[in-house]
Amino acid sequence: KYTSIALVSLGIFTCTFMSAKQVVRPGKGPQEFPLPGIAALTFALLMSARMGIFQETLYQKFGKHSKEALFYNHALPLPGFLLLAPNIYQHAVLFNQSEPFQVPVIGLTLPIMWFYLLMNVITQYVCIRGVFILTTECTSLTVTLVVTLRKFVSLIFSILYFQNPFTGWHWLGTAFVFVGTLMYTEVWNSLLRRRRRRRHKEQ
Template sequence: MNTKAMYAIVTTLIGCGLNNVFLEYIIKQDPGCGHLITVAQFLFIAIHGFIMTSKFGTVQPKIPFKTYLILVVLFFLTSVINNWAFNFNIPVPLHMIFRSGSLIANMIMGILILKKKYTLKKYISVAMITLGIIICTLMSSGNKNKACTDCDLQVEKQTAEDHFFWWIIGIALLSGALLLSARMGIYQESIYKHYGKHPQEALYYTHLYSMPGFLFYSQSIWEHMKIATESEPYEIPMVHLVIPILWLLILLNVVTQYLCISSVYILTTECTSLTVTLVITLRKFLSLIFSIVYFQNPFTIYHWFGSALVFIGTLLFAEVFARIKPPPFEGQLRQRDDKKLN
């Protein structure tokens, strides 16, 4: 494995992992700031792309504006909904597990739109992922806020019902985002077939053209900007610069988000699909473990069982186990045994 591939693996694990850590810190302090996080991420990538990809507007895009429009709408809605879901009592571990169900959405869209047919192994692996997500979702539905101990039972019951109602809305949003993401992937493939692959350009223009869409959420963004500004001040060591802690966390989240995206791009160009699947699955698993242990998120034995089904099902779908070759010596012994039997 070359140096560039090793760099991509390390930065993917570190960048994407840290991104989840900073995201969870933000959500713990301000669960409703999903729109603010999304617009900050989009703005950073748009500015970076304007400088590095379009060279201050001097490089013309290879894909026309009209073709980008549908992709931009799908991408914008998917990104906004995924971050917005945190406002509806969705814990970060469930969010990570649920988004691992993208294979289910891809299969559904493949069957409905592309008329694809899959092998029995694919259906079994997707059934495992679906069952795992259902188990984790049902177990998470019971994680209500039980801080009220001496209050009226009727008030507590009403609070629990409200929690469950908004939790259902959050699950519906995540489900919709999965289907939108799968449809976006199919449309993106059709664009690449017609115009060729231009991932850096697509990354830049999908973020740039999406910026006007945030005008619809300007009130929410402004409210949470004020919350971030009024958050506890934090003095950055060495430089002795004082900044509100939420703004610092948002900045770190934005930078690590870009590091994560760019690292995955390098990973897909330098490594096999097997390696990419293994690294991304490992990254999700490590992020999940860290979220449970460090942030003390509620996680029962049922959650662990559901998570195992999701991750094993993902590896089966990608045919990771079938494509991992045995060591040469072991393979030679097997061939020798087969010859003896014949």
């Protein structure tokens, strides 16, 4: 299972690294040093995996309460955003200056950037709520794999949406992710067991 996680991580690293090399800044050539950003994402992934293990320990000790864990996980860091208050205020002003947008069905008119933010919050809540429910039902390793695969799907979607080249390296990274997922779910082992059962029945 650890080998499968390593394969999936290697696949995502390959796709991310090759996509980062294709980024061109205005007036400059391709970005030459994407590694710090990738390292930061890798560190965040490792920390989220560690948090998953910590949550698993909490659930074993105090019971499985996913809603409570979700609340405290987001409520406790809120005071830290006070440090970013000026920046948040500036962006709120920019959001208010965006073009008006009429929300379908409701008919409410509001700046389009606020609508985008609202949609983002709703979809993020659905996603993170599912992850916290998953932590109560599965091991932290399984949750890490699911979250990593979700990030991989987002990466592939962004490549296709922004019409970036999908090179051979991207296919290689995709193959790593696919093989790693099959290894983790033990698909091959179950197929081998079925074949053995069929042979026994035939005998």
